[in-house]
Amino acid sequence: MSLINEFETSGNWLFKYRSYLPIIIFPLLFYSLITPLSSSTINILLIIGLSISYIGESIRIYTIAFVSSGTSGRNTNEQIASSLNKKGIYSIVRHPLYLGNFFIFLGPFIYTGNIFSITIFILMFCIYYERIMFAEEAFLYKKFGSEFIEWSSKTPPFIPNITLYSGNKSNYKIKKIILQEYPGICGIIAIFTTIIALRNYYYKLNPILSDYWQILFLINVIIFISIRTFKKIN
Numbered sequence: 001m002s003l004i005n006e007f008e009t010s011g012n013w014l015f016k017y018r019s020y021l022p023i024i025i026f027p028l029l030f031y032s033l034i035t036p037l038s039s040s041t042i043n044i045l046l047i048i049g050l051s052i053s054y055i056g057e058s059i060r061i062y063t064i065a066f067v068s069s070g071t072s073g074r075n076t077n078e079q080i081a082s083s084l085n086k087k088g089i090y091s092i093v094r095h096p097l098y099l100g101n102f103f104i105f106l107g108p109f110i111y112t113g114n115i116f117s118i119t120i121f122i123l124m125f126c127i128y129y130e131r132i133m134f135a136e137e138a139f140l141y142k143k144f145g146s147e148f149i150e151w152s153s154k155t156p157p158f159i160p161n162i163t164l165y166s167g168n169k170s171n172y173k174i175k176k177i178i179l180q181e182y183p184g185i186c187g188i189i190a191i192f193t194t195i196i197a198l199r200n201y202y203y204k205l206n207p208i209l210s211d212y213w214q215i216l217f218l219i220n221v222i223i224f225i226s227i228r229t230f231k232k233i234n
Helices: 003-016 021-032 039-066 096-112 115-144 146-154 174-202 211-233
Strands: none
Touching (some): 021 096, 021 174, 039 096, 096 174
16 A cells, blocks of 8 residues: 555544544643642643633634534544635634644643653644544545645645635634534533642642632533533434
């Protein structure tokens, strides 16, 4: 099998299971929590980490808010593209959803304060998503041909070039955002709550979760269950 075919085949496999395979980074994340840091440093890193994660989620929200139906979804069975997205955020970067994912996952690693783990995560992310992006672009090239070549030749794959921005023509889809992105929005609070509790438990700190985080986590669970229930019955 040629490298091109191998990259495309492995990329399609990773694409199919992309919602589950990132779990492999969690052991590294949890291990990094034992890094000894002062309480003030931990609080600063928490703010920075949460901010970075929600920057990533904001990128995903902005992307999904304006794209055409049948594109940029959470589909896992196969590549889908009813049209080629070239406007809005897709005019400055070819893979904005994966850029958003990068920042979402980077946030918790920033919180650990472990430079080694942050570096390993970045390398793992690059290797993991490079194959997926390759497979997606192979699919788009086969489907859209010269249109894809023209767009991809001037639009960077991962690091945005804001000077290329071209405005959206579609309307903002708030319902689509809520129904499609609630797992990510709620998931950020869930993972930060988990790693805060694990770090405090490891260092035998009390309380394991402050009253604020307990309330925030409870609200987060209620929101998640409510939206998921609404989505199931509609």
